[in-house]
Amino acid sequence: MSVAMTFKANETDAMRLAIDASAQALAAGDMPFGATLVSAQGELLLVAANNQNSAADCTGHAELVLVREAQKKLGLAALQGATVYASGEPCAMCSGAMFWGGIRRVVYAASQAQIAQALGGPLLPKTCAEVLTGASPAMQVDGPLLGDEAYAVLRKFASA
Amino acid sequence: MSVAMTFKANETDAMRLAIDASAQALAAGDMPFGATLVSAQGELLLVAANNQNSAADCTGHAELVLVREAQKKLGLAALQGATVYASGEPCAMCSGAMFWGGIRRVVYAASQAQIAQALGGPLLPKTCAEVLTGASPAMQVDGPLLGDEAYAVLRKFASA
Numbered sequence: 001m002s003v004a005m006t007f008k009a010n011e012t013d014a015m016r017l018a019i020d021a022s023a024q025a026l027a028a029g030d031m032p033f034g035a036t037l038v039s040a041q042g043e044l045l046l047v048a049a050n051n052q053n054s055a056a057d058c059t060g061h062a063e064l065v066l067v068r069e070a071q072k073k074l075g076l077a078a079l080q081g082a083t084v085y086a087s088g089e090p091c092a093m094c095s096g097a098m099f100w101g102g103i104r105r106v107v108y109a110a111s112q113a114q115i116a117q118a119l120g121g122p123l124l125p126k127t128c129a130e131v132l133t134g135a136s137p138a139m140q141v142d143g144p145l146l147g148d149e150a151y152a153v154l155r156k157f158a159s160a
Numbered sequence: 161m162s163v164a165m166t167f168k169a170n171e172t173d174a175m176r177l178a179i180d181a182s183a184q185a186l187a188a189g190d191m192p193f194g195a196t197l198v199s200a201q202g203e204l205l206l207v208a209a210n211n212q213n214s215a216a217d218c219t220g221h222a223e224l225v226l227v228r229e230a231q232k233k234l235g236l237a238a239l240q241g242a243t244v245y246a247s248g249e250p251c252a253m254c255s256g257a258m259f260w261g262g263i264r265r266v267v268y269a270a271s272q273a274q275i276a277q278a279l280g281g282p283l284l285p286k287t288c289a290e291v292l293t294g295a296s297p298a299m300q301v302d303g304p305l306l307g308d309e310a311y312a313v314l315r316k317f318a319s320a
Contacts, residue, residue, distance in 0.1 A: 056231060056232070056236075057228055057231060057232075058227065058228075058231055058236060058257075058260045058261050058262075059219070059224060059227060059228055059257050059260065059261075061260075064219060064253075067218065067219060068217055068218075068219055071216060071217060071218055072216070072217075076216075076218060091256050091260075092252045092253070092255055092256035092259075092291045092292075093224075093252070093253050093254075093255070093256025093257045093259075093260060094253075094256070095252055095253070095256075096251050096252035096253025096254070096255075096256065096284060097218075097219050097253045099252075099253075099282070099284055100218045100219065100221075100251075100253060100282070101218050101219075102218075122259065122260070122295075122296060122297065123294075123295065123296045124256060124259055124291075124292070124294075124295050125293075125294040125295070125296075126286075126290075126291055126292075126293060126294065130286075131252045131284075131286055131291055132252075132284070132286075133285075133286060134283075134284075134285040134286065135282075135283065135284050135285070136282060136283045136285075137282060
């Protein structure tokens with residue numbers, strides 16, 4: 001999936017917003033992850049960051065926060081068929097949250113292996129694509145896109 | 161896993177609380193699911209119900225609500241090594257949320273197949289046990305326990 005994949009310029013822009021959010025989360029004392037929501041029509045809707053420490057909420061991963069905030073601010077209809085650009089390959093929780101929100105594609109930057117290497121800690125080894133296998137309606141998983149840029153932020157966390 | 165499994169009386173009690181919560185959620189216009197949290201020491205900590213319609217939050221599945229509310233009310237330390245009794249076999253999102261919360265065992269009532277049969281709609285076919293395969297630390301998945309009682313509530317939703 002990741003071999004010879006090409007992404008459009010606006011996809012790179014969307015991912016950079018997610019990676020910027022990951023750096024801001026790190027600066028705020030949260031885990032270094034961000035995510036960007038782009039509508040089915042290609043409109044930039046929202047950017048969110050991990051808030052699991054600042055909000056004292058272990059479910060506060062960037063993608064899940066993005067889905068919750070987007071529904072609150074824009075209504076669930078706005079999320080249908082949308083794409084999420086995630087600075088890290090989504091975990092099972094976030095994969096499910098995006099699916100239930102009506103997201104139909106996710107693009108990730110840093111891989112699960114890079115996340116595990118930089119952060120350590122508890123591990124859910126099933127990948128986003130594995131977790132979503134057989135989902136109906138289907139959800140597309142693409143990546144990595146700007147994986148090294150996202151990984152650089154993860155390494156700052158590791159060395160902090 | 162479900163063959164010839166025996167459960168203790170207090171486990172049945174905990175599951176009945178989850179099933180009662182599923183019926184209350186149904187009466188409130190939410191999806192018919194509930195979940196009970198029991199500490200590693202066997203203490204009943206909290207019961208939660210699905211609130212995805214009443215809270216306008218597609219992540220408001222019973223198990224995820226339970227983890228969020230438990231952290232808010234009791235602190236994350238209280239959840240470590242705890243067990244969740246879920247009226248329905250948990251989806252990928254909830255499996256991940258419980259894992260990140262430090263839950264180490266989940267017991268379910270109605271199976272994923274029963275849920276799909278009664279409710280229809282979008283489907284994430286990977287089971288909780290599949291999603292959590294290889295998790296570190298490991299998480300134990302047991303069930304069904306009182307599956308028919310939970311399924312009876314699901315069927316009320318289907319016929320409403």
